Amino acid sequence: MAEYDPQAIEKKWQQEWDRTGVFRAETDPTRPKYYLLEMLPYPSGTLHMGHMRNYTIGDAVARYHRMRGYNVLHPMGWDAFGLPAENAAIQNGTHPRAWTNANIVEFRRVLRRFGFSYDWQREISTCEPEYYRWNQWFFLRMLEKGIAFRKKSRVNWCPQCQTVLANEQVIEGYCWRHETTLVEQKELEQWFLRITKYSDELLEDMDQLTDGWPERVLVMQQNWIGKSKGARVRFDVDGIAGLGLEVFTTRIDTIYGVSAVLLAATHPSLDRLLDGVPGRAAMDERLRAMRQSSVKAADIATAEKVGFFTGRFAINPFSGERVPIWVANFVLIEYGTGAVMCVPAHDQRDFEFAEKYSLPLKIVIQPLQGNLLRLDRMSEAYTEHGRLEESGPYTGLTSDEALERMAADAKSKNFGSSEITYRLKDWGISRQRYWGTPIPVLYCEKDGIVPVPDDQLPVRLPEDVALTGQGQSPLAGVPEFVHAKCPKCGGPARRETDTMDTFVDSSWYFYRYTDPHDDCAPFDKKIAAYWFPIDQYVGGITHAILHLLYSRFFCKVMRDLGLVNNDEPIARLFTQGMVQKGGVAMSKSRGNVVGAIDMADKYGCDTGRMYTLFAAPPEKDLEWNEQGIEGSSRFLNRVYRLIEKHAGPLKSIAVDWNASVDLASATPKEKNLIRKAHQTLKRVTNDFEIRWHFNTSVALIMELVNELSAQEPLEQDVSPIVLKRVLAMLVLMLAPMTPHIAEELWEILGNSTTLSRESWPLYREDLTREEQIEIIVQINGRVRGKFLVDDSASEDETRKRALNDPRIAALIAGKEILKVIVVQKKLVNIVLK
């Protein structure tokens, strides 16, 4: 008898799938489509079982939908630009392209080894000019629309390397290559994409995603966009005519409690403000220190609040009060106006600041209910809404009333207005890096910023570049790249030497899959319209914000360019859990990886696939357990032996799913098997359609196999037709999860056509039903007995059976029955006094 040989079987079927091209997707509007996508990988390091889990989930769903008759698009590609390739080049002297392509070869080999049902003809790699020219094309369209623009922005700067550092290259505030060199901040002119233009739409369109996206991802994006309603109010500076300080506040109702105006250390008005103030030199010194220390976000939250008085005063436009102007380290220049009003009684940060510097407190909001606030009893700020006091004409109003009326009054008196602010900032895409998409603009002395004309795309990345990790952008050191002709005047021009953030590449790649070889456009509108939106996207939670938000933004820009019809690119998103070992995520740097190839070599990829699906529900983190794999391996061996053993006489029997099943003449064994098979199929189908809990699908299929074993010998009292049907159902249910062994078993059962073109079988409700149902009898909620009734038993019959059951009768004899609850087909609960 042949043994299960996963290595031979897996190779055999992968070759067969390649030969017949079963997974190729054809754009065919007459067929219902299903676009299933896993996030494209960054080809670096080794693929381990954490990656494989992601692809296994996606592949099972793709294969299931193919079996359901959908035209499935399931592509794969490479997020091939990025910093690690450049770092490897600096450290090992390899070219980023050589390093990246070697990784791609390895990744492709591993993914093929696992038999994922990709349409490899659609493979893309973002570092190829055929791909990145469209990044440039999109950039130019955005430039035309005013969505791409240029402004000054801060970057991390290592004075030792004399180069810009990515955030990943800043380690605890120090340079990654110089452990003792503190990273500084430097201002550079950079390119930005105006994602903030879509702030509201990005927020509102989340309504379209509530059914298909995990709530926590939506919440994270919502917080990231951070919309808040408030008001801008101008405080005039005493003694400097025309210099008004605009503050942003969400609590204009507390404005009669202002003790000071606080400015960020980089506030643009500081220069004028401090002009002629005594002690200016010392203040400049403090400002310099404050500006430098604001490098690290994590420290900022816990840093002590510090500040100093500028010597100037501002006038509260509501009360006319004169309040001091301070500089404070906790005021953010990036948010609001970079200036806030300090209301110590009603803001916790202001409370702490005022306590430290002895600024006065004034209560102007009292709780609507409960004890009134008293200054001598306050140990923290009262930040709730309430009723105004000591607030001039607004005294007595509620906060809600005052918020509206005071903003309106500020507007009519011309010193303020209501305003909505967002936390979301425009997307800085300039990188002073080599291994990325060149930004397609030129700088001409005469014409200024000149876009590269479309017919000159792509602006190719030169291959021969010295990567030292030092100096300015690597491309700036390539004269033949830098020096160019101005397309407008023909005079000398300098090329932009920055490259694009690689998040640009991954913001639209899924459109390219629909039409990957188009050299006239990023993709064909009609083809994309057929495949979009993505029906199911599968990936890690790590991309919950940036990648997914940028992708949504790109979709809206493309819609406004008339390229796509959807507001949202992704209908459903699934975020799978991580694979852990020793309680932490697998990663090469931690040295706790289980290599995908090692797994496949030792057990076969089907075993690896089954284990990752079985060991935990897909959204949960999964702790890798070598003994658990043995279990999955054992199970596949059992199934193989079971079918091998019985297949002989079944080979020539054709399975006709439409043929009626005559239960009346079936033997008890047959009834058991048919019922179990249809019950299993019903629940597994539900797992694929709705629940996405493949761990229970595997468990159910294991139960079916256990039932088959329990009914041995299957040659007795089971007709070959029934047995063949049940075994065929078993194999078809395994097909999405462990496709290679399923194909092999399908063949062993006598089929000559590939399983990958078979349909998912349909369960029959009438065949899932039990003839007899076990009823639980409870007394006061405790189980006291059980009995069997016919499926058709009435409520009355069930009640009588329960009360007449000898054991129950004895237990309730002489007691008063208050109530009898009958839940048909489930239980009877007798309530005694």
Added chain:
RNA sequence: GCGGAAGUGGCGGAAUUGGCAGACGCGCCAGCCUUAGGAGCUGGUGGCCGUAAGGCCGUAGGGGUUCGAGUCCCUUCUUCCGCACCA
């Protein structure tokens, strides 16, 4: 601090609609088979009491709703994740 998710045997987990808690698997125990077993097969396996029949307890803690709660409500605790001085 704000937001989110979770807490069930020795372990991973199941319980889909409020109805037998622990499916399925791992591990462990016993037996069979075998020259051998890190192969295969059969059976057992939440805790306590009991020879047994059976009983009691049990889903992080406390309270509530209900004939009935892992599931619903209130509350406390713990863990993990995200954001973090956002005015």
